[in-house]
Amino acid sequence: MAHLCVHEGESLLRVLYYDCPPFNGEVKLPVSGNPYTFAGSDKWLRDLAAKDLFAVRRGVLKFRGYKPKKVPVATQALTDEDFAPDFEQKGVDMRIGLDMANFAADRTVDRIILVTGDTDCVPAMKNCRIRGLQVVLASVPPNSVAAELLWHSDFERTVGWP
Known part of the structure; x- marks a missing residue:
């Protein structure tokens, strides 16, 4: 993709890729309060960083709680499955x-x-x-x-x- 952005007569100095690794950590589920562990891998970012003329600039993914999957929120008893994690890239x-x-x-x-x-x-x-x-x-x-x-x-x- 990066090479397609460069036209004939232009030279590529470096590709800078900005992203953040997946969130890793333990949180409490929104209804039951049970612990839940997020365990993502940043291998794909490390693989990108190892490529020629490539630099990865890493931000941080913050856990911001949970959002309801459906709005308006159901009137029956809610479960953990009615919510999705809310993350913010910083x-x-x-x-x-x-x-x-x-x-x-x-x-x-x-x-x-x-x-x-x-x-x-x-x-x-x-x-x-x-x-x-x-x-x-x-x-x-x-x-x-x-x-x-x-x-x-x-x-x-x-x-x-x-």
Whole structure:
């Protein structure tokens, strides 16, 4: 996918991939109060980090409790199965922004190709453009891109899954 984002005449410096490993830890189930252990593996992130020209930037996945699976909530007696865990990814947006700001400040690249649908990246995109970097927004059909992302990029590049 990353190589498809790079056009002829461009060279790939590095692929930066931002994500977080699965949550690991023991929590109490929402109705019974019984303990439940989440045990995910980050092997796939370690495998990605070992690839040529690849760097993985890790955030943290926080457990935020439980959400009902159906709304409105059923009127009969609820069970643990009526709820789904609620997780929140933390620190990923900040890492994207810092890396983009560093590339812009150091002028180590002329162009950044960004694959995102998250409008939290807009301030970092603005900073890059103010400092003279080109920002290419790569989009993957059939997903549409938020207008705010297009407004703060120089080009949109449509990329299909391999």
